[in-house]
Amino acid sequence: MISRAAPGPKSPSTSLPSRLRRLRRAELPIDTEALARFLIGATIVRDLPEGRAVARIVETEAYLPMDAAAHSFRGKTARNRTLFGRRGHAYVYYIYGNYYCFNVSAEAAGVGAGVLIRAAEPLRGLEGMRVRRPGARDRDLLRGPGRLASALAITRAEDGLDLCAAGPLWLAAPLAPRAEIVTSRRIGLTKEVDRLLRFYERGNPHVSGAKNAG
DNA sequence: TCACTGATCGTCT
DNA sequence: GACGATCAGTGAG
Numbered sequence: 001m002i003s004r005a006a007p008g009p010k011s012p013s014t015s016l017p018s019r020l021r022r023l024r025r026a027e028l029p030i031d032t033e034a035l036a037r038f039l040i041g042a043t044i045v046r047d048l049p050e051g052r053a054v055a056r057i058v059e060t061e062a063y064l065p066m067d068a069a070a071h072s073f074r075g076k077t078a079r080n081r082t083l084f085g086r087r088g089h090a091y092v093y094y095i096y097g098n099y100y101c102f103n104v105s106a107e108a109a110g111v112g113a114g115v116l117i118r119a120a121e122p123l124r125g126l127e128g129m130r131v132r133r134p135g136a137r138d139r140d141l142l143r144g145p146g147r148l149a150s151a152l153a154i155t156r157a158e159d160g161l162d163l164c165a166a167g168p169l170w171l172a173a174p175l176a177p178r179a180e181i182v183t184s185r186r187i188g189l190t191k192e193v194d195r196l197l198r199f200y201e202r203g204n205p206h207v208s209g210a211k212n213a214g
Numbered sequence: 215t216c217a218c219t220g221a222t223c224g225t226c227t
Numbered sequence: 228g229a230c231g232a233t234c235a236g237t238g239a240g
Contacts, residue, residue, distance in 0.1 A: 063232075096233050147233090186232070187232075
């Protein structure tokens with residue numbers, strides 16, 4: 001057994017400001033790529049019967065209008081209709097027979113685009129996340145889009161929720177300043193693979209993917 | 215630690 | 228009928 005530095009029991013939540021300020025829609029950039037950058041460092045608030053879970057977004061991907069890799073590319077369907085609504089709404093889809101992925105709709109109403117929330121740093125409500133993701137290390141609770149949705153209990157039931165309004169799932173302003181944002185290729189695609197539309201906080205251990213993805 | 219693979223089912227062609 | 232904005236498990240080094 002190699003004794004690497006033990007995963008510190010230190011919790012970032014001990015020094016958090018207690019005030020969460022909901023983001024207003026007017027604050028969200030209309031442009032999808034700008035929104036993807038804007039959301040790095042922002043806060044996800046998930047209110048559940050057993051309590052509140054709070055996480056800090058550390059990794060996103062932009063899916064633009066006229067982007068062959070985007071779900072909206074072939075037009076509006078029953079599944080992706082949220083992407084064509086006003087920005088700041090939750091688009092949640094089911095993938096690979098096992099997982100859900102959480103997106104924030106972008107652009108003006110009528111334009112299909114969104115930002116995939118790929119990873120976040122758990123701040124509060126870790127107990128519930130551990131229950132929903134048994135066996136996972138704390139570092140991996142929200143590390144990857146499928147894991148994030150699972151740990152925060154986000155499913156198709158949350159599709160269409162207004163993230164700028166009071167409710168069970170919403171977005172709040174950053175609780176802490178963010179480090180430099182790194183840009184890279186998006187992960188897991190077969191189309192438009194070379195576009196640099198993935199964004200993550202440099203050095204953050206909660207970011208998903210291989211370290212040299214880029 | 216890295217690379218590879220199978221699981222699994224809703225959605226769209 | 229094919230495929231997918233993934234992940235956990237496995238095996239090799």
